[in-house]
Amino acid sequence: MQTEKITQHIVNWLATYAKNARVNGFVIGISGGIDSAVTSILCAKTGLKVLCVEMPIHQSESHVSRAKEHIAFLKEHYSNVHDIETNLTPVFEAFKTKVPLNGKTDTVNMALANTRARLRMTTLYYFAGLQGLLVAGTGNKIEDFGIGFYTKYGDGGVDLSPIADLMKTEVYTLGAFLNVPKSIMTAAPSDGLFGDARSDEDQIGASYPELEWAMRMTHLGKETSEFSGREKVVFDIYTRLNKMNQHKMTAIPVCEIPNKLR
Structure with a gap:
C-alpha cells in the first residue's frame, strides 16, 4: 500500500x-x-x-x-x-x-x-x-x-x-x-x-480483518460449503449482512411507468 x-x-x-x-x-x-x-x-x-x-x-x-x-x-x-x-x-x-x-x-x-x-x-x-x-x-x-x-x-x-x-x-x-x-x-x-x-465486533460477531477476508472470498466466487469452523462462521455472517443490507448499498427502487401507459 x-x-x-x-x-x-x-x-x-x-x-x-x-x-x-x-x-x-x-x-x-x-x-x-x-x-x-x-x-x-x-x-x-x-x-x-x-x-x-x-x-x-x-x-x-x-x-x-x-x-x-x-x-x-x-x-x-x-x-x-x-x-x-x-x-x-x-x-x-x-x-x-x-x-x-x-x-x-x-x-x-x-x-x-x-x-x-x-x-x-x-x-x-x-x-x-x-x-x-x-x-x-x-x-x-x-x-x-x-x-x-x-x-x-x-x-x-x-x-x-x-x-x-x-x-x-x-x-x-x-x-x-x-x-x-x-x-x-x-x-x-x-x-x-x-x-x-x-464494540462493532460485539454487534457484528466478527472482526474487520475477518470480514475483509470474507469480502475477498465472495469476490472470488467462493461459497459457504467450501469453508468450515471459524471461516464458515465469518463467511456466513458476511453473506447474511451483505444480503440483508442491500437496500442500503443499491439505488432506491423506482417504479418505472411503461410507455404504453403514458
Whole structure:
C-alpha cells in the first residue's frame, strides 16, 4: 500500500471536488473513532475550511474524550480547522416523548440507535447549509459496500466519501501515517449509537480483518460449503449482512411507468 501517494490522491480529490462544487470546505462529525479521525485530517490537508462537530447523545465518556483529543490535535496542526459542540441529548430525549416506545425491546433500541445517527446527519447538514460546506462521510469499504454497517440516511447521508474505497485495516494504516492520536488507534471500533461500551465486533460477531477476508472470498466466487469452523462462521455472517443490507448499498427502487401507459 503506497500510503503517502494514497493520502495525496485523496487530498487532491477532495480539493478538486470542493472547488468544482464552489463550496468553502467540509463539515464532519467527530466521533472519537479511526474513520472520522482519518477523514478529518485528509479534509484539513486540503487547506480549505473544516468544521468538526461533536454531537454527543448520552455518549460514552471514552468516546467524548477521544473526540476532544483529536480535535485539539487537528487545531494544533491545521489553522483551517474549527470546531463546535452540539449536545443533541435533549433533542433525542424530546423525540422519545413524541413517539410510542412500546414493542420488542431490541427493536425499539435499534430504532432509537438509528434515530441518533439521523439526528446527527440533520445537524451536519444544518451547518453545511449555513457555512457553504460539504458533509464528508466517514464510511470505509467493508462497512459501505460489504456488510452495510451504517444507518441509512444517518451516517450514510453524506455529500462525498473520501475513504470508502479503503478497507478498515487500510484506514488504520493511513491513521498511523497521519499520526492519529494513539488513544484512537488502539480503541476498539464502535459506532457509539447505544451509549455503552459495545464494540462493532460485539454487534457484528466478527472482526474487520475477518470480514475483509470474507469480502475477498465472495469476490472470488467462493461459497459457504467450501469453508468450515471459524471461516464458515465469518463467511456466513458476511453473506447474511451483505444480503440483508442491500437496500442500503443499491439505488432506491423506482417504479418505472411503461410507455404504453403514458
